[in-house]
Amino acid sequence: MFDDIRGDIRLKTYVSYILAACMVIITLITIFIPELKALYGVGDGPAVNIFVRLTIPFQHGFDTVSSIIHLVFNLIIMWVLGTYLEKVLGSYRFLITTLVSFFMYVLFHRLLLLIGHGFTPILMTYSGVMFVVMAEGRYVKTRSMFEDYFITLRGVQLGIWILLPVLMVFVPLYYNSLSSLLQNIFYGNITHVICGATGVGLGFVFRQHIRQKLTQQTRKHYIKHSKSDRLAVYVAFGFPLYLALIFFI
Numbered sequence: 001m002f003d004d005i006r007g008d009i010r011l012k013t014y015v016s017y018i019l020a021a022c023m024v025i026i027t028l029i030t031i032f033i034p035e036l037k038a039l040y041g042v043g044d045g046p047a048v049n050i051f052v053r054l055t056i057p058f059q060h061g062f063d064t065v066s067s068i069i070h071l072v073f074n075l076i077i078m079w080v081l082g083t084y085l086e087k088v089l090g091s092y093r094f095l096i097t098t099l100v101s102f103f104m105y106v107l108f109h110r111l112l113l114l115i116g117h118g119f120t121p122i123l124m125t126y127s128g129v130m131f132v133v134m135a136e137g138r139y140v141k142t143r144s145m146f147e148d149y150f151i152t153l154r155g156v157q158l159g160i161w162i163l164l165p166v167l168m169v170f171v172p173l174y175y176n177s178l179s180s181l182l183q184n185i186f187y188g189n190i191t192h193v194i195c196g197a198t199g200v201g202l203g204f205v206f207r208q209h210i211r212q213k214l215t216q217q218t219r220k221h222y223i224k225h226s227k228s229d230r231l232a233v234y235v236a237f238g239f240p241l242y243l244a245l246i247f248f249i
Helices: 002-007 014-032 034-038 064-089 091-111 120-140 142-146 148-170 181-205 207-220 227-236 238-248
Strands: none
Touching (some): 014 227, 091 181, 120 142, 120 181, 120 207, 181 207
């Protein structure tokens, strides 16, 4: 079942592609035109207006090397988790998941006056929902846990929740060498933990829908989504539109 969903080209993941394109475009233009860093992300300090802070998921890194590494890492996770989750949930609920995560990310980023940026906290939300998808997959068809893509997802999930928190402890040192170890642990992981927990919560909200779609895949060998999923793709174009309008705000 998990392998079949991954390989089903009838299931479109346009919202994921739009979000990935925003990541690539914003990160690259700030590399080639450093002056634009004042408009995207929060790299120079926490005292920025809300319009700039709303761009934080799409800017990555603090210099060219860290930007590329961070961007590539997030694009890989987006491909493994994001596109797959959109196939299961449909573009409508996937967009809702992204918007809820986006709100939580920006809210706590502002409340704590954080400096870092990147799409990783939203990816953590996708990961949280994926725990519920994987649990429901075992419920619907027990042999799913032996499929190649289920094993891939399990490995990615373990890597994200075990290795990433350790890595993020060292990131605050990059822009604040005076941080203590406890501060590094807190500031390096707080938005990831909050957004990850948000994802688990959303997974339970969508639990019946997830079970329905996985059951549909098992019985009919395809997942059928609704008109609202097609409409969600058009709504998702609001992300690149806003990023373009930031020049005039």
